[in-house]
Amino acid sequence: MRPLLRARPTGGGPGRAPAFLAVPAVLALAFLVLPLAGLVLRAPWREAPELLAGAGVGQALRLSLLTASAATVVCLLLGIPLAWLLARPDLPGRSALRALVTVPLVLPPVVGGVALFTVLGRTGLIGRPLYELTGFAFPFTTAGVVLAEAFVALPFLVLAVEGALRAADRRYEEAAATLGASQWTVFRRVTLPLVAPGVAAGAVLCWARALGEFGATITFAGNFPGSTQTMPLAVYQALEGADPRAAVLLSVLLLGVSVAVLGLLRDQWVNRL
Amino acid sequence: MTVDARIVVHRSGWSLDLELAVGAGEVVALLGPNGAGKTTALRVLAGLQPLDAGHVVIAGETVTDLPSARRSVGVVFQDHLLFPHLSALENVAFGPRARGVPAAVARRTAREWLDRVGVGEHAAARPRTLSGGQAQRVALARALAAEPRLLLLDEPLAALDARTRLTVRSDLRRHLASFGGAAVLVTHDPFDAMVLADRIVVVEDGAEVQTGTPAEVSRRPRTEYVARLVGLNLLRGVATGHHVDVDGGGELVTADSAFGPVYAAFRPAAVSVYPERPAGSPRNVWPGRVTTAEPHGDAVRIQVDAAGLPVLVDCTTAAVAELGLGPGSPVWLSVKASEIEVYPS
Amino acid sequence: MTTRRPLATVLLAGVLLSAAACGSGSSATKSGGDTEKVAGSITVFAAASLTGTFTALGTAFEKAHPGTEVGFNFGASSTLARQLTEGAPGDVFAAASGTTMATVTKAGAAAGTPAVFARNRLEIAVPAANPGHVRGPADFARPALRIAMCAPQVPCGAAATKAFAAAGITPRPDTLEQDVKATLAKVVSGEADAALVYRTDVRAAGTAVRGLDFPEAAKAVNDYPIVALRSSGNAATAAAFRDFVLSPAGRSALVAAGFDAP
Numbered sequence: 001m002r003p004l005l006r007a008r009p010t011g012g013g014p015g016r017a018p019a020f021l022a023v024p025a026v027l028a029l030a031f032l033v034l035p036l037a038g039l040v041l042r043a044p045w046r047e048a049p050e051l052l053a054g055a056g057v058g059q060a061l062r063l064s065l066l067t068a069s070a071a072t073v074v075c076l077l078l079g080i081p082l083a084w085l086l087a088r089p090d091l092p093g094r095s096a097l098r099a100l101v102t103v104p105l106v107l108p109p110v111v112g113g114v115a116l117f118t119v120l121g122r123t124g125l126i127g128r129p130l131y132e133l134t135g136f137a138f139p140f141t142t143a144g145v146v147l148a149e150a151f152v153a154l155p156f157l158v159l160a161v162e163g164a165l166r167a168a169d170r171r172y173e174e175a176a177a178t179l180g181a182s183q184w185t186v187f188r189r190v191t192l193p194l195v196a197p198g199v200a201a202g203a204v205l206c207w208a209r210a211l212g213e214f215g216a217t218i219t220f221a222g223n224f225p226g227s228t229q230t231m232p233l234a235v236y237q238a239l240e241g242a243d244p245r246a247a248v249l250l251s252v253l254l255l256g257v258s259v260a261v262l263g264l265l266r267d268q269w270v271n272r273l
Numbered sequence: 274m275t276v277d278a279r280i281v282v283h284r285s286g287w288s289l290d291l292e293l294a295v296g297a298g299e300v301v302a303l304l305g306p307n308g309a310g311k312t313t314a315l316r317v318l319a320g321l322q323p324l325d326a327g328h329v330v331i332a333g334e335t336v337t338d339l340p341s342a343r344r345s346v347g348v349v350f351q352d353h354l355l356f357p358h359l360s361a362l363e364n365v366a367f368g369p370r371a372r373g374v375p376a377a378v379a380r381r382t383a384r385e386w387l388d389r390v391g392v393g394e395h396a397a398a399r400p401r402t403l404s405g406g407q408a409q410r411v412a413l414a415r416a417l418a419a420e421p422r423l424l425l426l427d428e429p430l431a432a433l434d435a436r437t438r439l440t441v442r443s444d445l446r447r448h449l450a451s452f453g454g455a456a457v458l459v460t461h462d463p464f465d466a467m468v469l470a471d472r473i474v475v476v477e478d479g480a481e482v483q484t485g486t487p488a489e490v491s492r493r494p495r496t497e498y499v500a501r502l503v504g505l506n507l508l509r510g511v512a513t514g515h516h517v518d519v520d521g522g523g524e525l526v527t528a529d530s531a532f533g534p535v536y537a538a539f540r541p542a543a544v545s546v547y548p549e550r551p552a553g554s555p556r557n558v559w560p561g562r563v564t565t566a567e568p569h570g571d572a573v574r575i576q577v578d579a580a581g582l583p584v585l586v587d588c589t590t591a592a593v594a595e596l597g598l599g600p601g602s603p604v605w606l607s608v609k610a611s612e613i614e615v616y617p618s
Numbered sequence: 619m620t621t622r623r624p625l626a627t628v629l630l631a632g633v634l635l636s637a638a639a640c641g642s643g644s645s646a647t648k649s650g651g652d653t654e655k656v657a658g659s660i661t662v663f664a665a666a667s668l669t670g671t672f673t674a675l676g677t678a679f680e681k682a683h684p685g686t687e688v689g690f691n692f693g694a695s696s697t698l699a700r701q702l703t704e705g706a707p708g709d710v711f712a713a714a715s716g717t718t719m720a721t722v723t724k725a726g727a728a729a730g731t732p733a734v735f736a737r738n739r740l741e742i743a744v745p746a747a748n749p750g751h752v753r754g755p756a757d758f759a760r761p762a763l764r765i766a767m768c769a770p771q772v773p774c775g776a777a778a779t780k781a782f783a784a785a786g787i788t789p790r791p792d793t794l795e796q797d798v799k800a801t802l803a804k805v806v807s808g809e810a811d812a813a814l815v816y817r818t819d820v821r822a823a824g825t826a827v828r829g830l831d832f833p834e835a836a837k838a839v840n841d842y843p844i845v846a847l848r849s850s851g852n853a854a855t856a857a858a859f860r861d862f863v864l865s866p867a868g869r870s871a872l873v874a875a876g877f878d879a880p
Contacts, residue, residue, distance in 0.1 A: 114807075122764075123808035139809045140764060140792035174321050175354040177341035179368035179419050189367070193358040222793025222804065223769065229794075237769055240696045240796055 036255065043252045044245040051246045052253065056225045060234040060250075061257065067142060067230060068210035071149035075157040075206045078150075080199065083161035084191070098162075105155045112151055113219025120147065121220075144221035145228050149210035156209050157202040164198020165191070204262060211258055275299075275455035276423055279327035280317045282310070282479075289313050289479035290327075295423075295455035302458045302470030304490075306498060310479040311459040315425050318457060320344045331455075332422040342371075344423075347416030351428040353408045355400035361387060361411045362396040368419030386414035391444065406437035413448060424449075424456040430465055442468055463502040467491060475499050493616045494538060506544070506585050508537045512615060521581055526556040528611040534618045541574060541585040543612035547605040548596050557610060559584075563602045566593065573598075579606055656858045659687035660850070661707065663698040665714035665773075665842070666799050667738065667816050671875040672712070672863075678871075679862050686855055694797040695719075695773055702727050702847065709856035712844040712863065714738070714798075715773035719843045729853065732843035735863050736877040739839050740774070740781055741817040742830040743805045750811030755782065755832050757812060758789035766801045766810035769794040774801065777838040778814045784837035789814075802827065816840070818876040839878070 017025070044051065085091060086098055104112055120127045122137040131137045138144035168191070176190040192199070214232040221228040223237070231254045238247035276295040282288065289310035295301045303311040316322040318329060320341035328337045336344045347368070355364050365383035370376055387393045390410040392403075400408055409429060416424060429445065430438050446469055449456055460466050466473050467487040475483040475490065475498075483495040494500035500507035510519040512531035518524055525537055545551075551558060561579035568574075572587040575598060584606060588598070598604065664672045669692045676688035691698065691708065695718040702708055703725040711728070712735070713719040719732050744752045750763045758765055767789060768775030775794065782789050792810070795801040802819050804810035806826050820829035844863055846856040862868055869879055 117807050117809065121807060121809050137764075137809070139804075169354075171350070171354055172356060174319075174341070175348065175350060176356070176367070176371070178319050178321070178344075178346055178348040179371050179415070180342050181367070181371035182342055185371050189371075190356060193356075196358070218796065218800070219803075222766070223795060224791065224793050236796060237771060237794075239700070240694055240769075240771055244700060 039248055039252050039255070043248045047245070048249055051243070051249050056229075057234065057250060057253065059226050060229055060231045061253065063142070063145070063226070063229065064211055064231040064254070065257070065261075067145045067149055068207050068213075070146045071153055071210040071213075072157075072203055072207040074146060074150040075154045075210075076199070076203060079154050079157040079202070079206075080161055080192075083158045083165055083202075084187075086158065086162045087165035101158050102155050104152055109152055109213065109215025109217075110219050113148060113216040113221075116148060116151060116216065116220040120144075139220060140222045140224065140228060142221075142227050145217050145230060148216040148220040149213045152213050152216050153206040153209040156205040157199075160202030160205060161195060161198050164195035164202075167198075168194045204265065208258060208262070211254070274330075275332055276318070276457070277328075277330040278318060280314050280324055280329070281326035282313055282317065282322070283325045287479060291474075291476065291479070291481055293318075293457070293474065295457060297455060298453055299472065300449050300456040300458060300470045302460055302466035302473045303476050304460060304463060304466045304473050304499075304502070305476035306461060309476045311461075311476050312427055314476070315348075315427050315457060315459045318423065319346050319348050319425055345421050346423045346425055347419050347421035349409070349412050349416045349424070349426040349429045352432050353400070353412035355403075355408055355411055355415070357400055360397050360399060361392065361403065364400065364411060365415045365418045368415060372419065382418055383414070386418045387411065390414045390448065404437070405433045406441050409433065409441055410444070413445065417448070417452065422454045424452060424454055426456065426458045428460055429458070430460075430462070445469060463491070463499075492538070492614060493536065495536060495618065500538065504585075505538045505540060508582065509618060510535060510537060515610070517615065519582065523559060523580060523582060525608075525613060526610045527613045527615045529613075529615045531615045531617065535615050536618045538614045538616075539608050539612050541587040542572070543608055544584065544586040545607050546575070546577075546586055546588055546592065546596065546598070547607070550605050551607055557613075558605060558607045560603070560605055563598055563600055563604060565600060566598060577604060577606060656683050656855050657685040658852050658855055659689060660709035660852050660855045660859060661689045661691060662710040662712065662859065663691045663693075663702060663706075663708045664710075664712040665695045665698070666692050666797055667714055667818055668692070668712055668842070670822050671818075671872055671877070675863060675868055675871055676859075678867070679859055682862070683855075683858065686858075688859060696721075696771070702849075705849075707849055707851075708847050709850040709852055710844065710846055710859050712842060713773075714840055714842055715776065716841050716843060717776070718773060719845065722847075723845070727848055728845040729848045729850065729856075730846060732845040733860070733864055734841045734880040735844050735868065736842040736872045737839050737880055738816045738818055738842060738877055740777055740814050740835045741820050742832060743802055743813045743815050743820050743823070743827045744811065744830065745805055745808050746826055746828055748828060749808075752812040752830065754830065755785045755787050755789075755814075755834060758782070758791075758814070759787055761790055763811040764809065765789060765791045766793050766795060766804035766813040767791040768798055768801050768814070769796055772797055773840055774798040774814075774816060777840050780838035781814070781834050785832075785834040816876075821876040841880070842877070 086094060117124055119125045120138050122128065122131050122139060127137055138147055172190050172194060173186050176186045212232055214236065217230060218233055223229050223233045231250060235247050235250045238244065238250055274294045275297045276293065278293045280289060280291045291314050303314060305311050313322065317324045320336065320339060328335060331345060362380060362383050365386050366379040369379035369382050384393065384396060387396050390413055392407050392410045395403060395407055403411065430442055433441055442465065449469060458469055470487060473485060473487055473490045474481055477496060477498055483490060483499055490499060491503040494503055494505055494507055497507060508519050510517040512533060512535040514530050515527050516524060517527060517535060517537055527537065559579040561577040561584065563575055564578050565576045566573055569587060573590055573593045575586045575588055577584045577586055586606065662672065672690060676690060679688055680686050695713040695715060698711065699713065699718045699721045702711060702722050711722055722728055723732065742752060742755065744750065750757065757763060767778050770776060770779050793804065798815050798819055801813045802815045802823060805813045806823060817829060820827055844860050846853065846860050850856040873879060
């Protein structure tokens with residue numbers, strides 16, 4: 001059969017963007033990429049081996065990957081149900097709740113760290129009874145780092161998943177219910193797979209945000225190599241200390257590792273979906 | 274009765290009040306225009322929407338307050354709503370698995386159902402790679418695999434193109450005939466209702482306006498809407514023997530005899546058109562003016578305003594050309610008394 | 619801590635204003651050698667520990683030299699030094715250690731030789747209730763206690779390392795903070811049982827924190843040098859402010875805040 005319509009090669013086809021979009025788009029890209037390129041160019045590659053071997057870099061990097069991943073798991077476990085709740089059209093006070101969820105986005109992370117003290121610190125609302133009962137307090141522990149990162153990263157996950165849930169066709173859930181599926185089965189076998197791309201996008205944002213987290217972590221969890229000093233803290237310390245060149249190198253390393261991890265995950269998902 | 278329901282739903286400015294009884298093996302079509310409340314009724318039966326009053330009993334069990342998952346219903350949705358992330362096989366196995374059947378057994382059942390509806394070779398396919406007809410068959414298999422006591426079909430053929438529709442319709446008819454439970458079909462297409470249903474319930478403005486076998490409904494429509502659907506002219510009047518005084522003016526002479534308030538129905542093809550007052554038979558002759566003329570099958574359907582009564586007429590294309598008919602043309606109409614069906618209203 | 623600072627600043631400003639009234643004459647004659655006029659605005663880069671004192675000193679300087687305006691950029695000395703070597707526009711730099719000052723002079727950013735205007739000594743800070751029953755530097759080695767210290771890369775951390783070396787103690791900190799205010803904040807919030815910070819910070823924190831002096835602190839005294847910067851577009855005013863800090867008026871204000879005279 002002959003196609004009824006054939007795309008014409010002339011004129012504004014989909015391949016060519018108009019200048020009023022292309023120019024700012026290229027500017028935006030340059031704005032994002034050039035500072036990174038600057039870091040890469042300014043990194044003292046020649047001294048790289050000794051600089052990286054010295055500063056407990058491996059320890060900080062390992063801790064960063066571990067805590068960011070743990071924070072992402074925490075965010076997934078708590079954030080998906082919250083997103084589900086927020087996506088319900090009949091939820092009373094929904095817009096107010098949504099605004100609350102976005103608070104950590106607006107809050108300077110350092111203030112977030114202080115806020116965490118007031119609740120989960122050793123003298124905090126929940127932290128004090130916890131400390132009196134168990135002798136455990138979050139500040140200065142790796143768990144504290146995870147908590148600080150999760151606090152800052154959670155909105156990214158919630159908003160991404162909520163958006164996906166609202167865009168999803170909820171009638172699939174009805175179809176599942178008519179087939180005898182319990183609410184849990186509907187959620188697990190229909191709702192969640194339907195919004196899987198949104199969850200994946202949210203988890204990536206969440207992980208990336210957690211990996212780069214600095215302010216809340218250093219305020220709430222402190223800074224000690226091996227237990228709470230993540231890469232961003234190590235970068236800052238190097239920047240403030242004797243050797244800012246090491247800071248540049250550490251930044252580039254963190255950048256490289258995160259890009260590699262995200263690239264790997266992306267391939268995995270693309271293959272699976 | 275497998276299904277016994279009274280469905281009352283109130284909305285602002287609209288309400289639905291419908292009684293429905295469906296026997297085992299019976300297929301009932303809810304036929305009506307958009308917004309009549311048919312889909313709402315179906316959703317209430319499925320447990321997807323609460324009712325404001327009334328009851329739903331399925332196979333002797335009152336399920337009025339039970340959620341969908343705990344009713345023995347299967348639903349075939351208009352746009353099939355197959356789970357996009359699952360293969361055809363997993364879609365069909367979903368129901369049995371949700372009801373606790375081990376996965377392997379559920380898949381075996383699913384495969385049988387896919388074979389039965391004729392899409393066995395597409396078991397591994399994702400819904401988006403299936404054609405409309407294939408998807409609708411999988412959807413039917415999915416609904417039936419859960420072995421429901423009540424099967425609900427919401428415009429199951431509406432999303433299909435004309436050719437696919439033909440084959441899916443006849444297959445659906447076969448599957449419905451072999452289905453042991455009760456079935457309720459929602460449609461706005463009279464032909465689907467005629468072919469698939471044992472009984473038609475016509476719903477207009479949230480209430481039943483007529484019920485009967487497809488033959489009864491198509492021969493003796495009781496509302497203008499049904500008459501139009503089945504392609505008949507419908508007049509209302511008061512009969513005295515072979516004479517009917519039509520509401521709104523005019524009179525008819527009929528072959529059958531009746532008394533009291535009646536409907537009079539006749540086919541558009543039974544109406545003859547003349548450019549001038551016909552000489553012969555003086556009965557059932559009215560002057561009028563053409564309002565519209567449209568092709569209808571291999572004929573032309575003309576709507577004539579005959580002294581305030583809208584009458585449909587089917588003419589051959591040749592006749593239309595010969596008479597030079599178009600909107601505004603003055604015509605004379607006549608109907609033989611023997612072509613008019615008269616029945617009490 | 620931060621809520622108490624304004625009160626301390628006001629008190630300090632009171633002390634200063636009276637001091638400045640008698641000290642301004644001498645500082646004016648000192649800088650009188652310059653042909654340029656002392657007027658216009660300058661920006662002073664100053665260590666975070668100087669926040670309270672220098673804010674008050676700036677007000678006093680403006681009063682003594684009508685037509686001048688002093689702005690401040692407070693921060694960790696090392697941060698400020700980096701900003702300056704990377705070309706940030708400043709007129710005066712007051713650092714919390716000789717090492718950080720050296721990075722600026724080495725980069726050729728200083729105009730003249732830095733002069734030490736104050737000394738700061740370390741003090742143990744504990745929450746007012748002292749829940750860890752801390753009595754001296756030896757408690758910093760107790761693993762059960764939560765200890766906050768400055769990172770060794772920053773001046774207060776370097777000083778702490780020296781002090782503990784002098785005392786023959788290996789501390790077991792739980793966190794190494796990036797500046798002295800952050801270190802003290804851990805004690806103020808009650809998260810840490812003890813921290814090693816400057817005496818001036820303990821004093822500025824008010825009643826939430828108690829300071830414990832210890833003899834080894836004398837072994838790790840920090841010099842605070844000040845210098846005018848070459849990049850200054852207002853060299854006369856920059857020099858005048860530096861002289862004002864070094865004057866008796868400036869000195870008495872610094873001593874009132876807990877600094878030692880050089």
